[in-house]
Amino acid sequence: MLDIQKIRADFPILNQKVNGKPLVYFDNGATSQKPQVVIDAISKYYQEINANIHRGVHTLSQLATDAYEIARGKVQNHINAKHAHEVLFTSGTTFGINLVANGFAAILKPGDEVVVSHLEHHSNIVPWQMLCEKTGANLKVIPMNENGELIMAEYDKLLSDKTKIVAVNHISNALGTINPIKYMIDKAHVVGAAILIDGAQSVPHLKPDVQALDCDFYAFSGHKMCGPTGTGILYGKEVWLNKLPPYQGGGEMIKEVTFEKTTYAELPHKFEAGTPHIEGGIVLGTAIDYMNEVGFENIQQQELELLAYATQKLSEIEGLRIYGNSKNKTSVISFNIEGIHPYDIGSIIDKLGIAVRTGHHCAQPIMNFFGIPGTIRASFSFYNTKEEIDALVEAVKKAQMMLS
Amino acid sequence: MKIKDIQDEIVDEFSMFDDWMQRYEYIIELGKNLPLIKEEFKVDENLIKGCQSKVWLQGEQNDDKIIFTADSDAILTKGIIAILIRVFSNQTPKDIIDADMSFIDEIGLKEHLSPTRANGLVSMIKNIKMYALAFNVKN
Numbered sequence: 001m002l003d004i005q006k007i008r009a010d011f012p013i014l015n016q017k018v019n020g021k022p023l024v025y026f027d028n029g030a031t032s033q034k035p036q037v038v039i040d041a042i043s044k045y046y047q048e049i050n051a052n053i054h055r056g057v058h059t060l061s062q063l064a065t066d067a068y069e070i071a072r073g074k075v076q077n078h079i080n081a082k083h084a085h086e087v088l089f090t091s092g093t094t095f096g097i098n099l100v101a102n103g104f105a106a107i108l109k110p111g112d113e114v115v116v117s118h119l120e121h122h123s124n125i126v127p128w129q130m131l132c133e134k135t136g137a138n139l140k141v142i143p144m145n146e147n148g149e150l151i152m153a154e155y156d157k158l159l160s161d162k163t164k165i166v167a168v169n170h171i172s173n174a175l176g177t178i179n180p181i182k183y184m185i186d187k188a189h190v191v192g193a194a195i196l197i198d199g200a201q202s203v204p205h206l207k208p209d210v211q212a213l214d215c216d217f218y219a220f221s222g223h224k225m226c227g228p229t230g231t232g233i234l235y236g237k238e239v240w241l242n243k244l245p246p247y248q249g250g251g252e253m254i255k256e257v258t259f260e261k262t263t264y265a266e267l268p269h270k271f272e273a274g275t276p277h278i279e280g281g282i283v284l285g286t287a288i289d290y291m292n293e294v295g296f297e298n299i300q301q302q303e304l305e306l307l308a309y310a311t312q313k314l315s316e317i318e319g320l321r322i323y324g325n326s327k328n329k330t331s332v333i334s335f336n337i338e339g340i341h342p343y344d345i346g347s348i349i350d351k352l353g354i355a356v357r358t359g360h361h362c363a364q365p366i367m368n369f370f371g372i373p374g375t376i377r378a379s380f381s382f383y384n385t386k387e388e389i390d391a392l393v394e395a396v397k398k399a400q401m402m403l404s
Numbered sequence: 405m406k407i408k409d410i411q412d413e414i415v416d417e418f419s420m421f422d423d424w425m426q427r428y429e430y431i432i433e434l435g436k437n438l439p440l441i442k443e444e445f446k447v448d449e450n451l452i453k454g455c456q457s458k459v460w461l462q463g464e465q466n467d468d469k470i471i472f473t474a475d476s477d478a479i480l481t482k483g484i485i486a487i488l489i490r491v492f493s494n495q496t497p498k499d500i501i502d503a504d505m506s507f508i509d510e511i512g513l514k515e516h517l518s519p520t521r522a523n524g525l526v527s528m529i530k531n532i533k534m535y536a537l538a539f540n541v542k543n
Contacts, residue, residue, distance in 0.1 A: 019424075341478035343457045348480075351424050359456050373458070373477060402429055403479060 002298045007383050010035040010290075014383065021353025024388045029173055029332055029379030030357055031223045032204055034287075038226055041286040045279040053278055054252060054269070068278055071285030072268075078288050079218065080209045081235055085267040088234040088241075089281045093200040094123040096219030096234030097167070099271060100196055101127035103244030108164055110136030115158055115166040115193070117142040117150050118369060121173050122362040124198045128167055137164070144369065148175040148324035156187060163193040170202035174363040174377065175324025176307075176332030178202075185215050194240060200224060204381065205303060205330050207296050216240050222280065227287035231280035234271075241267050248273040299382040303331035306380040310389045317396060323366075323375055331380040334361075337396070340403050342376045348399035354392055407499050410491050411507035418511035427512050428480065435483030441473040452531050455524030457481045463535035469494050470539055472532065484513070485528055492532050497543070500536035505529060 008014050011033045016023050025033060045067070051060035053068050069084075076084045090096045108114075114128045114137055132139045140163075142155045150168075159166075166188045171178050181197055188195040199208055199220035210218050217240065222231030236244075246253055246264055250273030255263040264270045291299070310333055314320055319338035336342055346358030359374040360367045367374055378392060405413075421427045445462035452459040457478030464471045472493040476482040491507075492500050508514065508525070 341457055341481075343478040344480050348428060351428070374456070402425070402432060 002294070002302050002382065004302070004383065004385055007294065008385075010037070011383055012036060012039070018353045018355070019351050022391075024354045024384075024391050026378040026380060026384065026388070026392060027355045027357050028204065028381040028384075029201060029224075029361075029377060031229065032226050032381055033383070034226055034228070035290050037290050038228070038283055038287050041283045042228060042279055045282055050279070052275055064278055064282075067282045067285075068276075071282045074285040074288050075233055078207060078292070079233075079235055080211050082211060083238055086235055086238055086241065088236065088268045088271045089276050090219070090232040090234050091230050091277065092221040092223070092232035093198060093219045094127075094232075096217070096232055097124055097196065097198060098127045099234055099247040100165075100217050100219075100236070100244070101131045101167075102247050104131055104165055105134050106245050107243075108135040108137045111162065112137040112164045113140050113158075113160070113162040114138070115140045115142060115155075115163055115168075115188075117155075117168045117179070118144040118365055119148070119150060119172040119175065119177060119179070120167070120169055120363065120365075121198065121200070122364070124167050124169060125365070141365075142168070144366075147326050148172065148177045148366070149326045149328075150177075150179055152180065152183065155184065159187060159191045159193065161191055163188070163191050166193055166195040167198065168195070169198040169200070170208065171199075171205070171330050172324065172363075172366075173201045173332075174361040174366045174375070175326075175334050176201075176329040176379075177324055177326040178328040178330060180328075181215070182213060185213055189214070201330070201332075205296075205300060207292075210235050222284040222287060225287060226290055227284040228277075228280045230277050231284045233284075238267065241271070246270050246273070250274045252276075294382060302382045303380055306384055306386065306389060307331040307333070309386050310378065310380065310392070313389060313393045314396070317393065317400065319400070320396075323370055323372075332377060333379075334375040334377045336372060336375050337400055340400065342374045344403050345376050345396060345399045348402060349392070349395040352391075352395040352398065354395050356392075407491055407495055407503045414487060414490070415507050415510045421512075424512070431483030431487070432479050433483070434486040435476075435479040435481075438475070438482055438486040438489070439473065441475040445473065446475060452524055452527050455481065455527065459485060459524060459528060461485070461528065461531050463532070463539070465539055465542075466494075468496050468543070470497060470500065470535055472535070481524070484525055487511075488528055488532060492536075497536040497540035501533060501540065 013033050049063040051064045053065040072084050072087050075087050081087050116128055140158045142150050144150050170181055185195050194216040196217035197215045199218050203220045204225045216237050218235040220233055223229040253265050253270050253273040255265050321336055323334045342358040357377045446460045450460040450462050457476050459476045461474045472489045474485045
């Protein structure tokens, strides 16, 4: 069991008032708050070892390079990658997906197929659409059911020897559905397709084991798992990363440059052009250490309790409908109240100190499926409490009263 | 009535409220009382960009004045546009272009004036002023 008050004390931002009310932060799906150790590590980096990496012979540069590579190793251990050079530092999930989609432009032929799902965030749709436009490949979409679950029988039917890559999220950002990715990975491999998992919403809640999953790519962001914004990881199997062309040209990613020909650096540097977000990468390692100290079993237990409690309490509100009712879901509740626009509810409960996301959550196809302009999304983290959920329920009731 | 006089009147009305809840309740009431826009004007070309809710705004010339009608699928947004319509509808293009907007601050809606706010108040004002500019050029 977690000592929630002790955990909350790690997050200085939680202890404040917004609009005169105690802050209730339920927008964790957008970004998580940062513990003091992470905040301290950022300033410690700039106070003690700031230097450019992989370049200088001087001591500071060596210290910064070591710290950066130690962080890469921490990520490798965390996701159980076989090699450290399969772990690429990126600016976030979006960058990782674009890197892979861009690389596949060199592989796809007209008539090939790319499979995505109806549950994707725009950042796991648009790069693939751009890829299809560039190559003449076709985009196929795995449909979903009323519970917000992907229909596996339809997925099976979509796969064929034309399928070259499947891109699907581990957990839906808009609905919280946990997708059966192990099944999907194995099925993709049967037809010889590669598969990319968008892990942006999963890494705050669980520890992915990329070798056990056997996925070809796994992309995620640091800022949703207590790390700094502008950080992220793309895991790729060595064989795939060697096959894909570099995404950006520049310093760091080369072996030798002449005006006639340039040869590229070895992995991971081939994909890490330019000076990276050094402090961010190092501190992402600190964030991962922090989350492992809290413990993912504890995190899941606390979050599932919050989910069950909030689902029950919110369901008692008349006219409230929850979107996404999969048995396999994480601590996200997307909902609407009959006859009221989500923006109106969001605006009023903000005045009551409650931070939620309203709108289409960058997942318009999901909103279109349900025929709604958007939802109110409350996404819980391990540092949230049942008392905060009570405050949300009271605030929603108050907004409902004012608006109807 | 002149724009400035209407704005003063609105500032007066809002000064009776002690807290945000009363202000919001009044905005909601204004939203509910906003006259219906003609269905033919609720088209995509009249949608204002930059709003999390949908806002349709239509301006029509009536002699030397512009008549605005609008609608939104969110009631708070509808209330805010109702305030703007009360200020700007049935005014001349020149007066609309020259109008000062500091009354928004005075009625406690300053936070809605930030260009990054998802309600699009700034876009609404911009669209109203664009209508005025267009009619001004046409005349």
